[in-house]
Amino acid sequence: MKPERVVGTPMRRVDAEEKAVGAARFTGDLVVSGMLHGRVLRSPLPSARIARIDGSAAERLAGVRAVLTGRDLVDMDPYYGHAIKDRPVIAIDRVRFAGAPVAAVAADDPATADDALAAIRVEYEDLPAAATLDAALSSGAPRLHEGPLRPGLFHGLGELRREDGNICYHYHFSRGDLDTAFAGADLTVEGEYTFPAVYQYAMEPHTVIAQWGADGLTVWACCQHPYLVRAELADLFRLPLSSVRVIVPYIGGGFGSKSYTKMEPLTAALARKAGRPVRIANRVDEAMVTTRRHNMKCWMRTAATRAGEVVARQCRIWLDTGAYADNGPRVAATAGDAAPGPYRWKAAGVDAWAVYTNTPPAGSYRAFGAAHLCWIGESQIDALARKTGLDPLEFRRRNLLRPGEEVRPGGKPLDADLIGDVTKVAAAVGWGEHKPPMVGRGLSVGLLAAGANPVSTAAIRLQADGSAVVLVGTSEMGQGSRTVFTQIAADELAVPPARIRVMGTDTQFTPYDRSTGASRSTTIAGKAVQRAAADVRDQLLEIAAGAWGLPVGSLDVRAGAVWHETESLSYQDLIKRHFGMVGGELIGHGEVRPERGTGSYAEGPVFWEVCVGGAEVEVDPETGRVHVRRLASVADVGKAINPVLVEAQDEGACLQGVGNALFEEMRFEDGQLINGTLLDYRIPSMADLPDEFRSIIVENADGPGPYGAKGIGEGAQAGVPGAIVNALGDLGIDARELPLTPERLWRLMRGSR
Amino acid sequence: MSRSSMRIVLTVNGRPVEADIEPREVLLDFVRDRLGLTGAKRSCDMQVCGACTVLLDGLPISACCTLAYEARGREVLTIEGLTSDGRLHPLQEAFVDHAAVQCGFCTPGMILTALVLLRETPTPDAGHVKAHMNGTLCRCTGYWKIIDAVVDAGRRLRASGADR
Numbered sequence A: 001m002k003p004e005r006v007v008g009t010p011m012r013r014v015d016a017e018e019k020a021v022g023a024a025r026f027t028g029d030l031v032v033s034g035m036l037h038g039r040v041l042r043s044p045l046p047s048a049r050i051a052r053i054d055g056s057a058a059e060r061l062a063g064v065r066a067v068l069t070g071r072d073l074v075d076m077d078p079y080y081g082h083a084i085k086d087r088p089v090i091a092i093d094r095v096r097f098a099g100a101p102v103a104a105v106a107a108d109d110p111a112t113a114d115d116a117l118a119a120i121r122v123e124y125e126d127l128p129a130a131a132t133l134d135a136a137l138s139s140g141a142p143r144l145h146e147g148p149l150r151p152g153l154f155h156g157l158g159e160l161r162r163e164d165g166n167i168c169y170h171y172h173f174s175r176g177d178l179d180t181a182f183a184g185a186d187l188t189v190e191g192e193y194t195f196p197a198v199y200q201y202a203m204e205p206h207t208v209i210a211q212w213g214a215d216g217l218t219v220w221a222c223c224q225h226p227y228l229v230r231a232e233l234a235d236l237f238r239l240p241l242s243s244v245r246v247i248v249p250y251i252g253g254g255f256g257s258k259s260y261t262k263m264e265p266l267t268a269a270l271a272r273k274a275g276r277p278v279r280i281a282n283r284v285d286e287a288m289v290t291t292r293r294h295n296m297k298c299w300m301r302t303a304a305t306r307a308g309e310v311v312a313r314q315c316r317i318w319l320d321t322g323a324y325a326d327n328g329p330r331v332a333a334t335a336g337d338a339a340p341g342p343y344r345w346k347a348a349g350v351d352a353w354a355v356y357t358n359t360p361p362a363g364s365y366r367a368f369g370a371a372h373l374c375w376i377g378e379s380q381i382d383a384l385a386r387k388t389g390l391d392p393l394e395f396r397r398r399n400l401l402r403p404g405e406e407v408r409p410g411g412k413p414l415d416a417d418l419i420g421d422v423t424k425v426a427a428a429v430g431w432g433e434h435k436p437p438m439v440g441r442g443l444s445v446g447l448l449a450a451g452a453n454p455v456s457t458a459a460i461r462l463q464a465d466g467s468a469v470v471l472v473g474t475s476e477m478g479q480g481s482r483t484v485f486t487q488i489a490a491d492e493l494a495v496p497p498a499r500i501r502v503m504g505t506d507t508q509f510t511p512y513d514r515s516t517g518a519s520r521s522t523t524i525a526g527k528a529v530q531r532a533a534a535d536v537r538d539q540l541l542e543i544a545a546g547a548w549g550l551p552v553g554s555l556d557v558r559a560g561a562v563w564h565e566t567e568s569l570s571y572q573d574l575i576k577r578h579f580g581m582v583g584g585e586l587i588g589h590g591e592v593r594p595e596r597g598t599g600s601y602a603e604g605p606v607f608w609e610v611c612v613g614g615a616e617v618e619v620d621p622e623t624g625r626v627h628v629r630r631l632a633s634v635a636d637v638g639k640a641i642n643p644v645l646v647e648a649q650d651e652g653a654c655l656q657g658v659g660n661a662l663f664e665e666m667r668f669e670d671g672q673l674i675n676g677t678l679l680d681y682r683i684p685s686m687a688d689l690p691d692e693f694r695s696i697i698v699e700n701a702d703g704p705g706p707y708g709a710k711g712i713g714e715g716a717q718a719g720v721p722g723a724i725v726n727a728l729g730d731l732g733i734d735a736r737e738l739p740l741t742p743e744r745l746w747r748l749m750r751g752s753r
Numbered sequence B: 001m002s003r004s005s006m007r008i009v010l011t012v013n014g015r016p017v018e019a020d021i022e023p024r025e026v027l028l029d030f031v032r033d034r035l036g037l038t039g040a041k042r043s044c045d046m047q048v049c050g051a052c053t054v055l056l057d058g059l060p061i062s063a064c065c066t067l068a069y070e071a072r073g074r075e076v077l078t079i080e081g082l083t084s085d086g087r088l089h090p091l092q093e094a095f096v097d098h099a100a101v102q103c104g105f106c107t108p109g110m111i112l113t114a115l116v117l118l119r120e121t122p123t124p125d126a127g128h129v130k131a132h133m134n135g136t137l138c139r140c141t142g143y144w145k146i147i148d149a150v151v152d153a154g155r156r157l158r159a160s161g162a163d164r
Helices: A016-020 A056-060 A110-118 A133-137 A178-184 A226-236 A264-274 A284-288 A328-338 A370-388 A392-399 A418-428 A481-493 A521-548 A571-579 A643-662 A715-729 A742-752 B027-034 B090-097 B107-120 B126-133 B144-160
Strands: A036-042 A048-054 A064-068 A101-107 A121-126 A167-175 A187-195 A207-213 A216-221 A244-247 A278-281 A295-304 A310-322 A347-356 A439-450 A456-462 A468-472 A500-502 A556-558 A561-564 A567-570 A586-592 A607-619 A626-636 A692-698 B006-012 B015-021 B053-056 B059-062 B075-077
Touching (some): A036 A264, A064 A264, A101 A110, A133 A347, A178 A347, A187 A370, A216 A226, A216 A264, A295 A370, A370 A643, A392 A418, A392 A439, A439 A715, A456 A481, A456 A521, A468 A521, A481 A521, A521 A561, A521 A571, A521 A586, A567 A571, A643 B144, B059 B107, B090 B107, B107 B144
Parallel strands (some): A036 A278, A310 A347, A468 A500
Antiparallel strands (some): A036 A101, A048 A121, A064 A101, A187 A295, A295 A310, A439 A607, A456 A468, A456 A586, A556 A561, B006 B015, B053 B059
16 A cells, blocks of 8 residues: 655645634634733834833723833843844833834723823933934934943854944955956946835734743743743743743734744733733734834945856945844845855955834844845846846856855855746746837846754654644744644654644743744754654654564554554554553654754855746836736745645745835835825735736755755745846836835836936 | 713624623624634724624625624624534635635635625636725735635535525
8 A cells, every 4th residue: 555645745724724714813812811901102203212201190090900111120131132132121211213112001901001001191302313224324323222232142143242333233245356356347237226114014913912920921922933032031031941931823924023022021021010911912003113124225236247257246235224133133144145146256245234223123024135135136137138238047047056056155055956947937927928018027036045043843742542743833824834744744654644733832842943934944843843753753663673573674654553564553552552551652852953063154054045036017108007917936945845835935925025026115204104004005915916927836855854845935025026127127127226116117217218 | 081881782693692882892892802703803903904804784894993883783794603513614615725824814804705705796707806805915825826715616606506
């Protein structure tokens, strides 16, 4: 009998039915006994001193149980931040952005909490603000942070120091002799570019419940990094890790907005003061000022020979990280790594700065760094191709790195077939076919350093009836991790998927996982699950070998039993034999950790995620509107453990890429977000779909994950904007500013005529 | 602040409900907090995203912007009322089969919005779906799988002769 395998099949999502009937529980759906409702009073000013704050009237309202301000944190060191500890749990004497939490209220119901917010009196004294990159970088700009820099618990960035002025972090590399390379090159293109602040819009805004009890602090949170949140809470409240419990229900979308620590410390502090459990559920307008994508300006130049060989690239990047570092330093480093693009340079140099401004903090958002840089580098590649007279696809074929070539010194060599990938998307968007008027086509290729730290652990508990519970710390936020882990565990244990249950994370019981993000879960946590299953299998084989008096090597595992030729012992029989009763369980452990060197980021990445897109667009010359006719991306996934889930991830990333390229932009004036609602900030709807779309799955088994898998889900978001920008370039429109709104494009076309 | 309350009587998922509510209470909080029907979600909170969609007398409304009072004497259908005897509605089945569900936060609103389309246009094509559901947002999918699911649900309903 051929064993039925589910890896590689489009198995139904294990959570789909629960979600389709409305039974899936998200953090905001949970009710903890005695729970109060928290609301947050936020600063109306981007930069101010808090002269006076009076919550007494609010405290006197019936149903109000606690009002929290900075004064309540005098017994603790109230600063946190995984990269740089620069952020107070709640404003202390000063606010650095409009939207900063200034006070928080816990009340019996949300309406009472709202009433209480209105009763809090705050007097502010305006301070000068540095509300834009230019203002923050100018000489004499007001400084957001001074004094010695305090490194966070998880920066992974080498030696951190306080930089000059409002510089939060500086990332630099240079290889080869830039001056000589540019001086000797035939052709150089150069430009300045701007990229907008973008809102991730996870449909579920940040929601947290915190409860203090005899066993410490328990937090239910829609967080992507529960173990890092736990560590920061333990650090803030001076508790052992074992006394902080983070439970992650289903998450209503993340995309990076729920990376690292967000609303958890404030909710915990409020619950501590109230002496009761508290839930804080952000509204969308609050989520928008909790985290966002970095806006950026960039200068880049690229050189090539007349014969069509790339020579050198140099790039300077300024990323607006807002009032606090959040993940800005890592975004700067990743942007720097993405800037050269996957080409064979004689010289390349990058400086990337994360810059503090008096705006809401910027952090992670899908494909950060690569989404910022790919479109810029790729538009210069197209410009050079045009100067040499070569077709952009041919130009790329000549210059793209090949598998095994060095991407950055000391780092992982290229583990993907980029030439194959870009050739596939070119075909999908009709490359080389006749083009109607005002129709252009473009391609974009890039790499994203993916995987973060290769650290995940997992456990599998094989039950006495042969069913199994999988404990693994990935947060299920729509990507389908519980389904993929079910498939892996089912095949490795040789049991049907219906016998496997993958649970949500509870840090008190689920083994450690670094985080959910950086396209890492299938590759790294999935590997840990595979190894945990192998451990269970080894134990079963040992027990059977002992029972039969046979060597382990003569046995194998299939269909829920250990076999020796035609004889078998079921898992139930083996567990019963082992424990001498009907009961007990076998626990398998699996871990992934750096297998060479020190495992620092510098030697990574775990894998290179490809960012390959192709687009065919049509521009309306009268209105400047861009219509995407055809869009294609490559999901270079190594092995598609579930091809439909791969497609789903890739499709979503593409559409977010369309929004980022064409219309999404958080607009600030004097540090105030002026489109801070979903009415004013538009995300793609069904009306924005391209006429045709193809997600091309490439399976070359070249990833470090189970069965040769590697992550996807982010790359397309970085590939699509470049493809659209280059499709406009194909029409002679040189776009250097995103998003390409009709107005912006219309002006660009008038200016260029 | 003084509180007043008012009594309303309505039908929710086919059952009579009687409750004392605050005048300012919105229908979304009413079904979620008082009735424990948490399938409808709060997201944009301003009638843009569709995550809070429920049917009021058979028509889709944003429960986040509808006062509970407005539902007095009327029929409310939430996602929890769509399954009967634990069996999925064909539309729910189609969403499951087409992987039209990812994080699941938009799913209840999507399904209820699609239900109304299928009543008006029993076998819609992709164009019908896009036109009807443009006001229901999803950030995870590229919408294609949702469109496929709704089109297929129309076919399934027709094949089964069901009229739901």
